[in-house]
Amino acid sequence: MNMAAEEKKSDGAVPTVPAIETEPLITARNVDVFYADKQALNGITLDIPANKVTSLIGPSGCGKTTFLRCINRMNDLIDICRVEGEIKIGGQDIYDPKVDVVSLRAQVGMVFQKPNPFPKSIFENVAYGPRIHHLVKSKGELKDVVERSLSKAGLLEEVHDRLDDPGTGLSGGQQQRLCIARAIAVEPKVILMDEPCSALDPIATARIEELIDELRENYTIVIVTHSMQQAARVSQQTAFFHMGNLVEAGKTEQIFTTPQDPRTESYITGRIG
Amino acid sequence: MTDFTVKTPALKRRHAAEKRFQWYGLGSIIIALGFLLLMVGSITIKGIGAFTxxxxxxxxxxxxxxxxxxxxxxxxxxxxxxxxxxxxxxxxxxxxxxxxxxxxxxxxxxxxxxxxxxxxxxxxxxxxxxxxxxxxxxxxxxxxxxxxxxxxxxxxxxxxxxxxxxxxxxxxxxxxxFNSGFFTGGDSREPELAGILSAFMGSALSLSVCFLLSFPIGIFAAIYLEEFAKKNRWSALIEININNLAAVPSIVFGLLGLAVFLNVFGLPRSSPLVGGMVLSLMTLPTIIIASRASLRAVPPSIREAALGIGASQVQAAFHHVVPLALPGMLTGAIVGMARALGDTAPLLMIGMVAFIVDIPTGVLDKATALPVQIFLWADSPERGFMEKTSAAILVLLVFLVLMNLVAIILRRKFEQRF
Incomplete structure (x- = not known):
């Protein structure tokens, strides 16, 4: 309660109470992100529990995707981007200079907004990750991994007889599930999803949401979404971002039923955004 | 009821402007085609005699x-x-x-x-x-x-x-x-004996050297600049310099070749090796610029997809980005080569403007090149060399068309949808 009071005073740039009791897998402490001189995130502090779905919501440009991309250091690719603060995954600081981004990203997979399969066959799309990380020793093993991943992504039934067809020839929803299969083929701990359904129709969206719910058993999932219904449907924890600040985080039903911050309330009721 | 058939004066003007623009476009294409036909036609008429x-x-x-x-x-x-x-x-x-x-x-x-x-x-x-x-x-x-x-x-x-x-x-x-000697013989002072093969071989050897040097250097430079180099003042400076080099007159590269390759390195004069090296100086900027453009045209989502599952930057570049950009790179290289094929000035500076009767078989033999041969024949007083000149131009044009054809075939072969 103390903290909530403080938060109101300093406009949200202050730690929020971790919301879920289980041991957090990812802990972010005072994360600031700058694009050149412009500050995109102000002191984000958030705990992300293991084997749960955490959704990041907020209006466009609020920094939720920026935060997501900090978790597997995709922001390293942007020359002008600078990250301060501390993000730990399983107790290890991922911005430690000793950390190898390649092995970090193998542990923290990512699914993007627009389905982006490689212009190769369905098989090659999924096989690429295991192959570059030398996760398999033989062709047969590779085939097993590919089929297992496709089946976990709920795609195997639809494509089992045309694994050699180009991945780009699938429908949008299938392509997105292919990208999920590609991500889980390298056995990550965490899957980051950046608005995975924004380019899909409602049926394909429902299919992906179902899949996210199934994947929760084995993976920790962080999902950025514009759809509050989606956040409500798939996630156990929700974090609301606004103008580079983490306004509020907590159990999903609590955020959607009894939000603490007036900004959260106006957003979920559709008054800002 | 609204009447959709009414044409206000403003609407009429808009339609007229549209029509007018289409006619302008069609007109310019017809003029361009006309000139092309005129050129190829007159060369063919003048040169066809050389084949008998x-x-x-x-x-x-x-x-x-x-x-x-x-x-x-x-x-x-x-x-x-x-x-x-x-x-x-x-x-x-x-x-x-x-x-x-x-x-x-x-x-x-x-x-x-x-x-x-x-x-x-x-x-x-x-x-x-x-x-x-x-x-x-x-x-x-x-x-x-x-x-x-x-x-x-x-x-x-x-x-x-x-x-x-x-x-x-x-x-x-x-x-x-049929004048088979024209295709199997070297140059001669007698028009009836002069053949194109020595110049053709000279051009082919020079271009091979040029391709082998400029293609790998060019695409590696482009890949590094586009995929790995940090975007700062230095990379901007390099970019400006490359763009400027692409516009430098080729004779300057010829002088450079004369000063450096011949005088400092002591490489053999008039040889396709030096010719190819000079031409590659000229084609490098073209290849780098075209390759960078085609690398930039690869959607960033492909790069992110690879990096997102833990590919290193080199793996992302060489497994995914470069294969997609390769057709564009090849096109750039062929455009550069086509320019090199037609260029005479730098070859004059390094002594490939010689009267060469023997057909060169290696890159160190003395040789001349097709455009230089055209220049030499056009300069000869005998009436018989006039049709040889046109015939040599035809051979050069056919060479160019074949090169472009190869480029198209390669592009088709490597092209992937994304």
Whole structure:
């Protein structure tokens, strides 16, 4: 309660109470992100529990995707981007200079907004990750991994007889599930999803949401979404971002039923955004 | 009810403007095509003659007493050919006329005869009818390039020669055949003997060197600059310099080649090796710029997809981005090569402007190149070289078309959808 009071005073740039009791897998402490001189995130502090779905919501440009991309250091690719603060995954600081981004990203997979399969066959799309990380020793093993991943992504039934067809020839929803299969083929701990359904129709969206719910058993999932219904449907924890600040985080039903911050309330009721 | 058929003046003006623009576009295309047709057409008409050749047959007497069977090369074959000509026209007696008579066949005739005798010594002691390459004057007359209405004194081919040629023609001892020598021979001072192969080989060898040097260097530079280099003041400076280099006149690269490759490194003058090196200096900026553009055209989502599952930057670049950009890179390289193929100035500076009869077989042999050959022939006074010039241009154009065709085929082969 103390903290909530403080938060109101300093406009949200202050730690929020971790919301879920289980041991957090990812802990972010005072994360600031700058694009050149412009500050995109102000002191984000958030705990992300293991084997749960955490959704990041907020209006466009609020920094939720920026935060997501900090978790597997995709922001390293942007020359002008600078990250301060501390993000730990399983107790290890991922911005430690000793950390190898390649092995970090193998542990923290990512699914993007627009389905982006490689212009190769369905098989090659999924096989690429295991192959570059030398996760398999033989062709047969590779085939097993590919089929297992496709089946976990709920795609195997639809494509089992045309694994050699180009991945780009699938429908949008299938392509997105292919990208999920590609991500889980390298056995990550965490899957980051950046608005995975924004380019899909409602049926394909429902299919992906179902899949996210199934994947929760084995993976920790962080999902950025514009759809509050989606956040409500798939996630156990929700974090609301606004103008580079983490306004509020907590159990999903609590955020959607009894939000603490007036900004959260106006957003979920559709008054800002 | 709204009436959709009403055309307000503003709407009419808009439609008129649209129509007008389409006509402008169509007009410019027609003009461009017209000029292209004019150019190719006139070159073809002028050059087509070079692909045929006039030959004359002579009754050649090979008396065995003039031959030493152990040394068939010792015989004066020229005298034998001349004697055959005198026998064919016994009434020519004046010295000056005789010289004109000898001018009906190419000076190469004696070598042709020598070759024939060495290949088949059984000819000795017999009289045989043998076909020889006619001189360029006869060739030009047969092809209708001699204007007989001009006063005899001011033309090279005299009335007497015309009479002789017509007499030979009447006997059926004159024929026009496909000029295979044009494609298999090297340059010559005699238009009827000059061939394009030495220049063609020179160009092909230079371009091979140029491709082998500039393609790998160019694409690696482009990949590094586009995928790995940090975008800062230094990379901006490099980019500006590359763009400027692409616009530097080629003769400057020629001078650089002369100063550095020939004088400092001491590489052989007139060689396709140095030619290719100079040309690659010129094509490098083109290849780098085109390759960077095609790398930039690969959607960033592909890069992110690879990095997102833990590919290193090199893996993302070489497994995913470069294969997608390769068709564009190849196109850039071929465009650069096509420019290099047509460029003369830098080759002049490094001595590839020589009279080369031998056909080069390696990159260190002395050679010339197609555009230089065109320049040399265009500069020659003999009438026969005029059609050779046009024919050489045709060969160059065909070479260019073939290169572009290869580029299209390669692009089709490597193209992937994304």
């Amino acid at each position: 050749q006039t030959r004359v047959a002579l009754e050649i007497e090979l008396p065995s007493n003039e031959f030493n069977l152990n040394d068939l090369k010792a015989t004066n074959y020229g005298a034998i050919v001349k004697k055959a000509l005198r026998n064919a026209f016994p009434d020519v007696t004046k010295r000056r006329d005789k010289r004109k008579l000898y001018g009906l066949v190419s000076p190469y005739a004696s070598f042709e005869l020598q070759k024939m005798v060495i290949e088949d010594p059984a000819l000795i002691g017999k009289t045989t009818k043998i076909w020889f390459v006619a001189s360029d004057d006869v060739d030009m007359y047969i092809k209708g390039n001699v204007d007989t209405s001009i006063d005899e004194k001011s033309r090279k081919f005299s009335d007497k020669q015309i009479a002789w040629v017509e007499e030979i023609q009447k006997k059926g001892d004159l024929e026009k055949v």
